[in-house]
Amino acid sequence: MSAPRFMRAVRITGHGGPEVLESAEVAVPAPRAGEVLVQVGAVALNNTDLWTREGAYGRPGDPKALSGWRGPIDFPRIQGADVAGRVVAVGTGVEGSLVGRRVVVDPAIYDTDGPDANPVGLMGSERDGGYAEYVTAPVERVHDVTESPLTDDQLAALPTAYGTALGMIERGQLRKGETALVSGASGGVGLALVQIARARGARVLAISSGTKIDAVREAGAHEVIDRAGDVAEQIRTAAPEGIDVALDVVAGELVGEGLPLLCEGGRWVIAGALGGYDVTFDVRRLYLHNAQVVGSSMHTPTHFDLLMDLARRAEVQPVVAATFPLDQAAQAQEELARREHVGKIVMHP
Numbered sequence: 001m002s003a004p005r006f007m008r009a010v011r012i013t014g015h016g017g018p019e020v021l022e023s024a025e026v027a028v029p030a031p032r033a034g035e036v037l038v039q040v041g042a043v044a045l046n047n048t049d050l051w052t053r054e055g056a057y058g059r060p061g062d063p064k065a066l067s068g069w070r071g072p073i074d075f076p077r078i079q080g081a082d083v084a085g086r087v088v089a090v091g092t093g094v095e096g097s098l099v100g101r102r103v104v105v106d107p108a109i110y111d112t113d114g115p116d117a118n119p120v121g122l123m124g125s126e127r128d129g130g131y132a133e134y135v136t137a138p139v140e141r142v143h144d145v146t147e148s149p150l151t152d153d154q155l156a157a158l159p160t161a162y163g164t165a166l167g168m169i170e171r172g173q174l175r176k177g178e179t180a181l182v183s184g185a186s187g188g189v190g191l192a193l194v195q196i197a198r199a200r201g202a203r204v205l206a207i208s209s210g211t212k213i214d215a216v217r218e219a220g221a222h223e224v225i226d227r228a229g230d231v232a233e234q235i236r237t238a239a240p241e242g243i244d245v246a247l248d249v250v251a252g253e254l255v256g257e258g259l260p261l262l263c264e265g266g267r268w269v270i271a272g273a274l275g276g277y278d279v280t281f282d283v284r285r286l287y288l289h290n291a292q293v294v295g296s297s298m299h300t301p302t303h304f305d306l307l308m309d310l311a312r313r314a315e316v317q318p319v320v321a322a323t324f325p326l327d328q329a330a331q332a333q334e335e336l337a338r339r340e341h342v343g344k345i346v347m348h349p
């Protein structure tokens with residue numbers, strides 16, 4: 001197996017609207033020592049693609065600054081964190097037997113080598129990603145899933161959304177029999193939260209809206225709360241005994257409204273701010289009840305190993321909402337931004 005010298009790739013040339021996405025013919029990257037070259041079978045989109053393109057992350061002390069999630073982006077940058085594909089070449093020091101294996105790439109760049117390392121960078125942001133025919137990755141970030149019954153599209157749906165969901169569930173220590181509240185439940189992370197929390201044996205209350213409510217129920221939610229109505233009242237009715245763990249990608253007003261609904265020792269895990277990042281809550285509801293607010297960014301290597309075990313056994317079934325060819329990356333991102341879909345949007349190079 002070998003790779004050609006050039007490939008199609010879609011990269012961002014600066015922060016801005018879909019117009020900064022540029023389709024280009026670029027050199028196929030050569031795997032360096034300790035790396036592999038993966039032929040991309042499918043690449044899934046994430047909100048971070050939009051935020052990185054727009055530069056919407058702000059900086060400490062300057063929330064409106066144009067920035068990637070960890071700081072300045074080195075343009076031009078090939079986007080795309082979520083890749084499933086096949087290894088076609090290896091760098092020095094990497095076993096040649098990996099060539100031909102079907103893999104999922106862990107997109108995280110970690111701060112240390114340990115199993116509980118924190119992600120401090122992301123493929124598609126701090127290194128080139130999978131909006132391309134080929135991508136390189138360190139061998140330790142490449143997971144062999146050749147035997148998984150899941151399709152490449154489903155596998156590509158896993159790393160960021162399901163990795164983030166598993167990270168939230170692990171950091172929130174959700175246990176069998178507990179009640180979990182999931183916000184943004186029709187989204188990529190939200191549906192993953194519903195599926196994994198359900199698979200863990202939790203009782204799942206999900207917040208969604210409109211026509212997406214049925215799909216969220218089908219994904220495994222025991223009760224769906226309509227965010228067009230009085231959310232706190234609906235949660236109180238659905239879980240009069242309280243929420244053990246909130247798995248929240250919306251934040252905003254939901255945090256202030258929802259914290260008083262936690263059980264004693266409850267955990268409110270936040271991984272997104274679709275509803276607003278400026279949050280106000282009554283701290284008495286926190287300390288008087290030994291509750292915790294937990295920030296959660298992506299996953300650790302240990303969480304990703306757990307996720308790949310789920311993938312090999314097909315214990316989660318990612319929902320693919322739509323597929324696009326790579327040269328329609330701008331349309332695919334616009335579809336994601338419309339938020340009318342349920343599940344993941346996937347592109348094929």
Ligand SMILES: NC(=O)c1ccc[n+]([C@@H]2O[C@H](COP(=O)([O-])OP(=O)(O)OC[C@H]3O[C@@H](n4cnc5c(N)ncnc54)[C@H](OP(=O)(O)O)[C@@H]3O)[C@@H](O)[C@H]2O)c1
Pocket residue numbers: 046047048051160161164183184185186187188189190207208209210212213227249250270271272273274275276296297298299336339343
């Ligand atoms: N911390 C991390 O590591 C990490 C990783 C991945 C993603 N994220 C963040 O997590 C969030 C969700 O990502 P995603 O990819 O799952 O998004 P997504 O696929 O776009 O889905 C988000 C869902 O949230 C709901 N929603 C949208 N706007 C809302 C609002 N203003 N108020 C309440 N609900 C709203 C919508 O569902 P309904 O209409 O059905 O309610 C939507 O389907 C984003 O903020 C993303 O940046 C964080």
